[in-house]
Amino acid sequence: MKFNKDARREGDSGSIRLDIVRNANGSGGSLDFFGPQPEPSDPTPRRRRDGDFRAPEKKLTLFALRLAVLEKAASGLGTLAFIWATVVLLGGFATSLLPKDFWYVTIILLSEGTRIFSRSHELEWQHHATWTLASAGRYSFRAIKSSSRFLVRAVKAAFHCAASASRLEGDRRRQIAAEEEQRRTVEFQKQLVRYGTQRTWHPPEVPLLPYAGWVFISKNISRALTWLQIASALSCVTLSTMRLVQQDYGESAQETANGKMALDLFYGLALAEALMFLVEKIYWTWKISYCGLLQQVSTECELGAAGVVSIRRFFYDAYSQCIERSIFDGIKMDLVTFAAELLDSESPDEQLIGARILQQFAKSESFAFEALRKIGTTTRAIERLIEMLNWKNPAEEEIRRCAAEVVSKLAGKRQNALRVAGIPGAMESIASLLYTGGGRAASASRTAEATAADGSSDAVATGESNYEFAVFNLLGLLILKKLAKDDDNCFKIGNTRGLLARIVDFTSAKQGLLRNEHALESQIRAVTRALQVVKMLVRATGGTGKMLRQEISEIVFTVSNIREILQCGERHTELQKLAIETLTGLAMDETAKERIASTGGIVKLLFAIFFKPEFVSENSVGVEAGEALAMLTLESRKNCVLILKKGDVLERLIAALANPVLQLNASRILRNLCAYSGAESAWLNQITAAMSTVLKATMKETGKLLEVSIGVTMQICKFMSSEQFAAELERADIKEADYVEKLVKILKEYKYPDIKVPRIRRFVIQQAIWMMRCPHEKYLKLFKDLEMEKLLESVAETTSDLECFHVFSGSVGLSQHRKTVSSIVDNALVLLSGGTGQEE
Known part of the structure; x- marks a missing residue:
C-alpha cells in the first residue's frame, strides 16, 4: 500500500482529504486498514492529438461523396436531356423529325427513364442485399x-x-x-x-412471385437493376454516337438551323450523361472490386471476419445520404454512431451488425478511447445496450454477448460507469447475466467434482444446455467488478434484490474443482472474479461499506465458501489471497468478526497459512493472513480467548517477531491478545518473552513497525513490574536513558498526526505514563530533564480525530479508542507535575 505523506492537493491548501485507495483489479496489493488511505489523484486521460486519431471509415464517406457528385451530375444532365427532348424536340420539331430520329430519341428517352427508375430503387435493393445468410x-x-x-x-x-x-x-x-x-x-x-x-x-429470401424460384427473390434484384442500368447507358452511348457521326437529320432539319442544333444538343447531352454514369460505375468497380476498399477499411477498423458485411452496409447508408440529401450529409457519418443507431432497429441482422461493430471498437486499442467516449455520451445507446443484457433468446445470444462486452468496457471508465449504473434497471439487467441455467451457481464446481471422481476429463459437462451461460457469468462479474470501484455503485449493487446472494454463490469452489488439474480456466476465473467483487464491496467506505459488510456476512454461504478455498486452494494462492482479503474486510464489522471466528477451522487455517514457510515473503498470502488475524482479534475478547486456547500459537507468534516479514502483523496480533483477552488470562504470563524483541524494534525500526512495537511494549508492561521492565531493557542491551530519549525523540519527530502511523503519539504517551508511574521515579526525572512537558503541550494543541481510531475505512474511522489523546495528554501532564493521575 502506498501513502502520500503530504496529502495536500492543489487549490486546497491547509486541508487534508483522505479516502480509500481502491485496487483497480480487485486483487493484489494489501490494503492496510490500520491507517487511513489517501485518495490518489485520478490520472488525467491522455488527450489525443489530431494526428493520433484514425478513422478508416472516412475513406468510405469520401468515396461516397465523389460517387454522389458523379451521380448527381449525370442525373442533372439526364434530366436536362429529358426536358430538352420532350419540350423542344418532340414538342417543337415533332413534324420535321425523320422517323429514324423520332425512334432514336424515343428509345434514348425510354432507356434513360428505365435507368433513372432502376437507379432510384437500386440503393433500397442494395440495402436488402446486405442482409445475407x-x-x-x-x-x-x-x-x-x-x-x-x-x-x-x-x-x-x-x-x-x-x-x-x-x-x-x-x-x-x-x-x-x-x-x-x-x-x-x-x-x-x-x-x-x-x-x-x-x-x-427475411428480406433477401422474399419470393416476389410465386413459383418463380430463385430468379425473383430480392437479393438478386439489385444485380438485375445494376446490369439494366449499364445496358441502358451503353445503348444511349451507342445511339447518340451513331447519330452525331451520321448527321443525316433530313432536309427539313437541315434547312432549319435550330432543328439541327436541337438534335445535336440532345444527342450530346445523352452521350455526356451516359458516359458520366459509366465513369461512375468504372470508378465504383475499380475501388470496390479491384482495390478492395471495403476489405481494406474493414481490416483497418479491426472488425474481424464479419466486418466486410458491416462496412458494406455502412457504405450504402453513407452513399444513400449523399444521394437522397445533400452530398455532404454522408461525410458526417461515422461507424460508432451508425452502429449505435442500428441497435434500435427491429431487425436482428441490423442489431447484430451494430453490436459487432461496437464490440470490436471497444476491444481495439486503436479505437476504444474515442468509441467509448462517444458511446458513453449517448444515453440512448447505453440504455439499449443495458436492455440487451436481458435478452435470453438463444437466437439473440451473440447480440447479448457483444452488448455485455461493450458494457464491460464502458464500466472501466469512472464517468461511464456512473452513467451505466444510473440507467434505471441497469443493476437488474447486469444481474441477469449471472443466471446459470439451472438455478445453481456452483454447477461448475460440482461438475469438476464429478470429473475428479471419475478420474477422467470426459465427465466435464458443457452445461445444462447449449447456451453459453459461463461466458455471460464471467462478463456479468467483470461488469460488477468495474462498477464496484465507486462507492455509489456499491450501494446500488447492495440494494439490488438477490444480487449479493448470486455473487456469493459464485465464490463456491469445492475440493473437486480446486484440486482438479484438468479444471477449466473459466471455472477458476468465475470464482476469482466473484471474490474480487465481494472483496471490493466489503471494503467500501462509510455507511455503504457498513451496510454491505452486514448483509454479506449474513449470507450463510459467505464464510463457508471462503473456508473451502483456504482449505483446498493450495494450488491457487492468488485465490486464497483474495479470500483472506475478503475476510479482513468482513472482520471490520463487529458481528461478522465473531461469526468468522466461530466458523469451524477458519482461525486455524489462517494461522497455518501465516506460519507456512513458503508464504513468508512480501505481499504474500501469509502477510494477508496475518492482517486478517489482527483484524479478527481487534476489540474482540471472545476471539482473543479462542486463539489463546489453540496450543502453541502464542509461542509461535513470539518466534515470528524475529521474522522481518511477519513481525508487523505478529506484533499487532500480540498487542490485541494482551489488550482484549482480559488481564486474568493465564496464557499471557509467557508474553513477557517477547519484550526484548519489541524493545529492540523500538530502538531501530521506523514507520508502522515502530508504532506497533511501542503499542506491544505498552501492553506487555501491564503484566510485569518496573524491575522486570528494567531487566528486559538490560537484556536487550538498551540503557534506560536511551529508551526514554527515544520516546521523546519520536514525539519531537511527529509534531503533527501522521496518516501512516496515526496512533504512534498515543502509544508513546501511554508508555511514558506507565514508566512515570514506576515507584522509584527515575523515569519521571528523565522525562522532566528532556522537557517532556513542552512536548505534551504541543501534542495537546495538534490532536485530531485521526488519532482516535483503531482502524479506518478510507477516511472514515472505525473502532474508536475509549480515551481521547487529549485526556491521555492531560493525565501525563498531571504525573509530570507530581500528581497521581488516572489509571490507564
Missing part, C-alpha cells in the same frame, strides 16, 4: 470442416491411446475438439433458428 453459410462450412477435423483427431487420439499409456491426455484432446465442434455447430443452428423462427420474412 453469409454468416450462416460460413458457420455451416466451418461446422462441416470442423466435423471432418474432429473425426481425424478422434482416430489419431484413439490410436495414440491404444499405443501408449497416456489415456488422460488423449481424452483431454478429444474433449477439447468435441467442445469446439459442438460450439461451432450450435452457432450454425442459432443462425438458422434466427431466420427460421422469426415472425417476419
Whole structure:
C-alpha cells in the first residue's frame, strides 16, 4: 500500500482529504486498514492529438461523396436531356423529325427513364442485399470442416491411446475438439433458428412471385437493376454516337438551323450523361472490386471476419445520404454512431451488425478511447445496450454477448460507469447475466467434482444446455467488478434484490474443482472474479461499506465458501489471497468478526497459512493472513480467548517477531491478545518473552513497525513490574536513558498526526505514563530533564480525530479508542507535575 505523506492537493491548501485507495483489479496489493488511505489523484486521460486519431471509415464517406457528385451530375444532365427532348424536340420539331430520329430519341428517352427508375430503387435493393445468410453459410462450412477435423483427431487420439499409456491426455484432446465442434455447430443452428423462427420474412429470401424460384427473390434484384442500368447507358452511348457521326437529320432539319442544333444538343447531352454514369460505375468497380476498399477499411477498423458485411452496409447508408440529401450529409457519418443507431432497429441482422461493430471498437486499442467516449455520451445507446443484457433468446445470444462486452468496457471508465449504473434497471439487467441455467451457481464446481471422481476429463459437462451461460457469468462479474470501484455503485449493487446472494454463490469452489488439474480456466476465473467483487464491496467506505459488510456476512454461504478455498486452494494462492482479503474486510464489522471466528477451522487455517514457510515473503498470502488475524482479534475478547486456547500459537507468534516479514502483523496480533483477552488470562504470563524483541524494534525500526512495537511494549508492561521492565531493557542491551530519549525523540519527530502511523503519539504517551508511574521515579526525572512537558503541550494543541481510531475505512474511522489523546495528554501532564493521575 502506498501513502502520500503530504496529502495536500492543489487549490486546497491547509486541508487534508483522505479516502480509500481502491485496487483497480480487485486483487493484489494489501490494503492496510490500520491507517487511513489517501485518495490518489485520478490520472488525467491522455488527450489525443489530431494526428493520433484514425478513422478508416472516412475513406468510405469520401468515396461516397465523389460517387454522389458523379451521380448527381449525370442525373442533372439526364434530366436536362429529358426536358430538352420532350419540350423542344418532340414538342417543337415533332413534324420535321425523320422517323429514324423520332425512334432514336424515343428509345434514348425510354432507356434513360428505365435507368433513372432502376437507379432510384437500386440503393433500397442494395440495402436488402446486405442482409445475407453469409454468416450462416460460413458457420455451416466451418461446422462441416470442423466435423471432418474432429473425426481425424478422434482416430489419431484413439490410436495414440491404444499405443501408449497416456489415456488422460488423449481424452483431454478429444474433449477439447468435441467442445469446439459442438460450439461451432450450435452457432450454425442459432443462425438458422434466427431466420427460421422469426415472425417476419427475411428480406433477401422474399419470393416476389410465386413459383418463380430463385430468379425473383430480392437479393438478386439489385444485380438485375445494376446490369439494366449499364445496358441502358451503353445503348444511349451507342445511339447518340451513331447519330452525331451520321448527321443525316433530313432536309427539313437541315434547312432549319435550330432543328439541327436541337438534335445535336440532345444527342450530346445523352452521350455526356451516359458516359458520366459509366465513369461512375468504372470508378465504383475499380475501388470496390479491384482495390478492395471495403476489405481494406474493414481490416483497418479491426472488425474481424464479419466486418466486410458491416462496412458494406455502412457504405450504402453513407452513399444513400449523399444521394437522397445533400452530398455532404454522408461525410458526417461515422461507424460508432451508425452502429449505435442500428441497435434500435427491429431487425436482428441490423442489431447484430451494430453490436459487432461496437464490440470490436471497444476491444481495439486503436479505437476504444474515442468509441467509448462517444458511446458513453449517448444515453440512448447505453440504455439499449443495458436492455440487451436481458435478452435470453438463444437466437439473440451473440447480440447479448457483444452488448455485455461493450458494457464491460464502458464500466472501466469512472464517468461511464456512473452513467451505466444510473440507467434505471441497469443493476437488474447486469444481474441477469449471472443466471446459470439451472438455478445453481456452483454447477461448475460440482461438475469438476464429478470429473475428479471419475478420474477422467470426459465427465466435464458443457452445461445444462447449449447456451453459453459461463461466458455471460464471467462478463456479468467483470461488469460488477468495474462498477464496484465507486462507492455509489456499491450501494446500488447492495440494494439490488438477490444480487449479493448470486455473487456469493459464485465464490463456491469445492475440493473437486480446486484440486482438479484438468479444471477449466473459466471455472477458476468465475470464482476469482466473484471474490474480487465481494472483496471490493466489503471494503467500501462509510455507511455503504457498513451496510454491505452486514448483509454479506449474513449470507450463510459467505464464510463457508471462503473456508473451502483456504482449505483446498493450495494450488491457487492468488485465490486464497483474495479470500483472506475478503475476510479482513468482513472482520471490520463487529458481528461478522465473531461469526468468522466461530466458523469451524477458519482461525486455524489462517494461522497455518501465516506460519507456512513458503508464504513468508512480501505481499504474500501469509502477510494477508496475518492482517486478517489482527483484524479478527481487534476489540474482540471472545476471539482473543479462542486463539489463546489453540496450543502453541502464542509461542509461535513470539518466534515470528524475529521474522522481518511477519513481525508487523505478529506484533499487532500480540498487542490485541494482551489488550482484549482480559488481564486474568493465564496464557499471557509467557508474553513477557517477547519484550526484548519489541524493545529492540523500538530502538531501530521506523514507520508502522515502530508504532506497533511501542503499542506491544505498552501492553506487555501491564503484566510485569518496573524491575522486570528494567531487566528486559538490560537484556536487550538498551540503557534506560536511551529508551526514554527515544520516546521523546519520536514525539519531537511527529509534531503533527501522521496518516501512516496515526496512533504512534498515543502509544508513546501511554508508555511514558506507565514508566512515570514506576515507584522509584527515575523515569519521571528523565522525562522532566528532556522537557517532556513542552512536548505534551504541543501534542495537546495538534490532536485530531485521526488519532482516535483503531482502524479506518478510507477516511472514515472505525473502532474508536475509549480515551481521547487529549485526556491521555492531560493525565501525563498531571504525573509530570507530581500528581497521581488516572489509571490507564
